[in-house]
Every structure is written in C-alpha cells, then in structure tokens.
Amino acid sequence: MKLRHWQAQCLDAAMKHYQSGHRQFGCLATPGAGKSVFAAVTVKAMLNAGLVDFVLCIAPSVTVRNGLKSTFEKVLEQPMDGFLGSIGLTLTYQGLSSLAPGMIGRLLQQRLIIVLDEIHHCGGHDRHNATYWGASLMALMQHNTPPYTLSLSGTPWRTDENYVTSLLYDQNLRPDMQFSYGLNDAVKEGVCRTPSVHLIDSSKWRVIEPDQTTRTHNSLKQLLKDENLAxxxxxxxxxxLSNILHYANEKLVTLRQGCSDVGGLIVASSIKHATQIQRMLRDITQQEPWLVTSDTDKSHAVIQQFRNSAAPWLISVGMVSEGTDIPRLQVCCHLSRICTELHFRQVLGRILRKRPKDNHQQATLIVPAHPELSEFAAILKAEIPEHVSVVWRKKKGSSLMTSVSSSNDTLKPDPVTNITTQTIEGLSLTEPQTATNKGATSSALVALTSYGRFEKEVLRFT
Incomplete structure (x- = not known):
C-alpha cells in the first residue's frame, strides 16, 4: 500500500518509539488526513515485528467502528470480528464498558495493541476523576504488563478540564503527542481540501417589544449580546435559515456541475430543527433530502447508503461527526447550537477529505456569524493565511429585518433584498469578543498552537 508522506513518517516514528521500549504512542493528525490507514499499517508492522499478536480497535460510534474494521481488514488481510481465527476485535467505547471481566482478562493474556480512535472522548488518569468511558479504558490498560496503545485524535483536548486518558502531558499541561500533522501541512501537501469558511449575517435585526417598542442591531453578535436571545x-x-440554505445549495449546485456526485451536509441542532430544514430544503431543491438522526431506523446503514449514492444533501443531528468517512461531502452548513472550537474543527473535517476525481478542491463551510464561530474562523485563517479563505456574507440596509417578540421569543421575518459578498483579508474585520463570551480574546492576542486556542474541548451532544 502506497502511503502518504506523513503516514510513512509517522509509521517510522511509531516503530522506533515502540521498539525502544515505550508502550504508548500518540498521533495528532488533522481530520481527514488518513489516521485510520496509518494506524492499520502501524499495527501490521507491529505484528510482522513479533511485538503483538492481537489488536483491539476502539471508536466513539458504531459508524466509526465499522469504518475502522473495514480499513484494518483490508490492510491486515485478516478478519477483525473477534471470532476464532481473527486477528482482532473492533468495539465502541460504550461496548468496551460493557465487556465482562472475564473477556477483559482473556484479552490481557494476549500480546495486545489497543488502537484508540478519537481518544479525547475518554477523560481521566485515575479512577477518582475518570469519565465512564475513561474508567473502562483504564481497567484494560492498568495491568502488570500494560498493552501497547496507539492513540489517535485530530483534537486532543477536553472542555471538562480533565486529562485525556492514555495521553502524557508536558510541563505546560499540553498533550505530549509523539507525532503531529496539522491542517497547514495537509493542505500544502494536497492531502486535504482547502477550507473556505462563509459567515452569514444581517446588518439589520429588528426587535419588537409587546408595547411595539422597536430596537435594531447591526449584527448577529450584537443581537445575541443585547437581547439575551437564545x-x-x-x-x-x-x-x-432560508437564506443560508439557498446560499449553500447554490454552492453545491455549482460544484455538482463539474462532478455530479458531490454532496452536502447540514448539521442541525435537534431532530425538530432537522425536520424543519428538511422541509425547507425540499422546497428549494425539489428533491427529498436524506435525514439521519438518533430516531432513524438503521441509521448507520442509512449513512453508508448515502455515502455510496449520488444524492445531494444529508441532514444530520450528531450522527455524521468525527471519523465518519464520506469523501464526496464538500459543502457543509454548521447549524448546530454547539459553539466550541472542537466541534467547529470536527464539522469542518467532514468535508476536508480529498478525492482524485474532484475538479474543485475547496471545502466550503457555511456558518451563522455567531461571535465564537466567527473567531474560530479567524483563528483558522491566522493558522493558514495563504490557504484558508473567510468570506463574510452580510445582508445590508433593510435586507433582513427580524422581529423578535420578547413575550414568546417567536421570530417574524420581513422580506429580503440586496445581497452582497465581502472577502476578509487576514483578521482585520473580525471583531474582538466582549467579556460576555467565555474564553474570548481579541484576535490580535490569539496564541496559535497546533491545538488551536481552546485546548480543553470535548463534543457535547445535547
């Protein structure tokens, strides 16, 4: 198998690390770079070197687990189903927590390597502060002869201020990853698509009180700050919402003119929200968008069917997240109420995977101009200024006048006119956040690291 340059480098680093007596190796690689293939070839090298004879792969979801299983079986050319004659077993972290003690004991009798995908889902270094998944993992790792571990993540930090299970930390309390491969390198080397972030806003939001008193705000940031609006x-x-969906569909239609199977993803905030989006998108496209939520029967099979189809749009609530491999996705709308840098980066990662057949190698992420999402876009631009583009799409004048009744929080829009587009060069148009935003800082003070500014983020599917 021909490896990407970074995969070959990381494989060499991992084998030297393990052969020198270390039991744990951490790989930080940007979402979409090919961590699963790297992990599989590393395990194959460990097997060939006689260091291990059984592999346990653990992932945060069934969809990611199935993807790992497929990749490992292809590379190892042996089954990974845990049955007699197999070379390994794939589980979710939830499945690991349900394993019988006897099964864990039998696993530990093997010369074992554990592949921990998206390891940031497991928190804690001891049983007193461990999360549920972290405790289950520690029970497997804390053995007289600990197994080898290969920890993978594109975002190795948590919001609960807990350590990530299995990772070591340096004196500055940063994860001590043995190998790092960031988005900047991935874009330069043609491994990932070039990100383009489009921020959607209005220059006139109108708030109407029950007594007909009217207030206007010139940005979404100002609206959320002054009105305490959810x-x-x-x-x-x-x-x-209609404005964003029309804009996203225009982008997707343009891409599909060059490659007919390019797909788009919409990340909704709730099942109710997803069904609202589905109705609106149906009216816009005159086609039935695919919808997958926790209520969807055989949801993981639906995701796989969409992956192999040429359907334009998939709407999801927490089902198409980190590690989900649908390379034909190239446009994404971030319409989740989760506004953390980890979630922003992971959602972006769904459209970064590159295909040789694509004529246009740009990934388009469309987001409302929420102040925190706007800052994450600015940080991304600052990290890779020569590659990342940030487009500010703001309706001007009386183009979008939204009435908010404070008595019942309903929103009543007025007609739309006059659309303009402006490209942000650098960070000059990204305003510093106010003290009302936790963790906020002026863009001029952003400290750039390979982990981004918010180092303790974890996905919160609420």
Missing part, C-alpha cells in the same frame, strides 16, 4: 431561536428563524 441562539437556538436564531437557528430556527425561517428567513435567516
């Missing part, structure tokens, strides 16, 4: 209400506002 972001979810903005996401569900029909005119604002």
């Amino acid at each position: 972001y979810q209400h903005v996401l569900e506002e029909s005119l604002f």
Whole structure:
C-alpha cells in the first residue's frame, strides 16, 4: 500500500518509539488526513515485528467502528470480528464498558495493541476523576504488563478540564503527542481540501417589544449580546435559515456541475430543527433530502447508503461527526447550537477529505456569524493565511429585518433584498469578543498552537 508522506513518517516514528521500549504512542493528525490507514499499517508492522499478536480497535460510534474494521481488514488481510481465527476485535467505547471481566482478562493474556480512535472522548488518569468511558479504558490498560496503545485524535483536548486518558502531558499541561500533522501541512501537501469558511449575517435585526417598542442591531453578535436571545431561536428563524440554505445549495449546485456526485451536509441542532430544514430544503431543491438522526431506523446503514449514492444533501443531528468517512461531502452548513472550537474543527473535517476525481478542491463551510464561530474562523485563517479563505456574507440596509417578540421569543421575518459578498483579508474585520463570551480574546492576542486556542474541548451532544 502506497502511503502518504506523513503516514510513512509517522509509521517510522511509531516503530522506533515502540521498539525502544515505550508502550504508548500518540498521533495528532488533522481530520481527514488518513489516521485510520496509518494506524492499520502501524499495527501490521507491529505484528510482522513479533511485538503483538492481537489488536483491539476502539471508536466513539458504531459508524466509526465499522469504518475502522473495514480499513484494518483490508490492510491486515485478516478478519477483525473477534471470532476464532481473527486477528482482532473492533468495539465502541460504550461496548468496551460493557465487556465482562472475564473477556477483559482473556484479552490481557494476549500480546495486545489497543488502537484508540478519537481518544479525547475518554477523560481521566485515575479512577477518582475518570469519565465512564475513561474508567473502562483504564481497567484494560492498568495491568502488570500494560498493552501497547496507539492513540489517535485530530483534537486532543477536553472542555471538562480533565486529562485525556492514555495521553502524557508536558510541563505546560499540553498533550505530549509523539507525532503531529496539522491542517497547514495537509493542505500544502494536497492531502486535504482547502477550507473556505462563509459567515452569514444581517446588518439589520429588528426587535419588537409587546408595547411595539422597536430596537435594531447591526449584527448577529450584537443581537445575541443585547437581547439575551437564545441562539437556538436564531437557528430556527425561517428567513435567516432560508437564506443560508439557498446560499449553500447554490454552492453545491455549482460544484455538482463539474462532478455530479458531490454532496452536502447540514448539521442541525435537534431532530425538530432537522425536520424543519428538511422541509425547507425540499422546497428549494425539489428533491427529498436524506435525514439521519438518533430516531432513524438503521441509521448507520442509512449513512453508508448515502455515502455510496449520488444524492445531494444529508441532514444530520450528531450522527455524521468525527471519523465518519464520506469523501464526496464538500459543502457543509454548521447549524448546530454547539459553539466550541472542537466541534467547529470536527464539522469542518467532514468535508476536508480529498478525492482524485474532484475538479474543485475547496471545502466550503457555511456558518451563522455567531461571535465564537466567527473567531474560530479567524483563528483558522491566522493558522493558514495563504490557504484558508473567510468570506463574510452580510445582508445590508433593510435586507433582513427580524422581529423578535420578547413575550414568546417567536421570530417574524420581513422580506429580503440586496445581497452582497465581502472577502476578509487576514483578521482585520473580525471583531474582538466582549467579556460576555467565555474564553474570548481579541484576535490580535490569539496564541496559535497546533491545538488551536481552546485546548480543553470535548463534543457535547445535547
């Protein structure tokens, strides 16, 4: 198998690390770079070197687990189903926590290597502060002769201020990953698509009190700050949502003219929100968008069917997240109420995977101009200024006038006119956040690291 340059480098580093007596190796690689293939060839090298004779792969979801299983079986050319004659077993972290003690004991009798995909889902270094999944993993790792571990993540940090299980930390309390491969390198080497982030806003939001008193705001940031309005209400506002969906569909239609199977993903905030989006997108496209949520029967099979189809749009609530491999996705709408840097990066990662057949190698992420999402876009631009583009699409004048009734929080839009597009060069148009945003800082003070600015993020599917 021909490896990418970074995969070959990381394989060499991992084997030298293990053969020198170390039991743990951490790989930080940007979402979409090919961590699963790297892990599989590393395990194959460990097997060939006689260091291990059984592999246990653990992932955060069934979809990611199935992807790992397929990749490992292809590379190792042996089954990974845990049955007699197999070379290994694939589980979810939840499945690991349900294993009988006897089964764990039998696993530990093997010369074992554990591949920990998206390891940031497991928190804690001891049983007193461990999360549920972290505790299950520690029970497997804390043995007289600990197994080899290969920890993988594109975002190795958590929001609960807990350590990530299995990772070592340096004196500055940063994860001590033995190999790092960032988005900047991946874009330069042609491994990942070039990100383009489009921020959607209005220059006139109108708030109407029950006594007909009217206030206007010139940005979404100002609206959320001054009115103490739940972001979810903005996401569900029909005119604002229609504007974003029309814009996203225009981008996808253009891409599909060059490659007919290019797909788009919409990350919704709730099942109710997803069904609202499905109705609106159906009217826009005159086609039935695919919808997958936790209520969807055989949801993982639906995701696989979409992956192999040429359907344009998939709407998801927490089902198409980190590690989900659908390379034909190239446009994404971030319409989740989760506004953390980890979630922003992971959602972006769904459209970064590159295909040789694509004529246009740019990944388009469309987001409302929420102040935190805007800053994450600015940080991304600062990290890779020569590659990342940030486009500010703001309706001007009376183009989007939204009435908010403070008595019942309903949103009543007025008609739309006059659309303009402006490209942000550097960070000059990204405003510093106010003290009301936790963890906020002026863009001029952003400290760039390979982990981004928020180092303790974890996905919160709420």
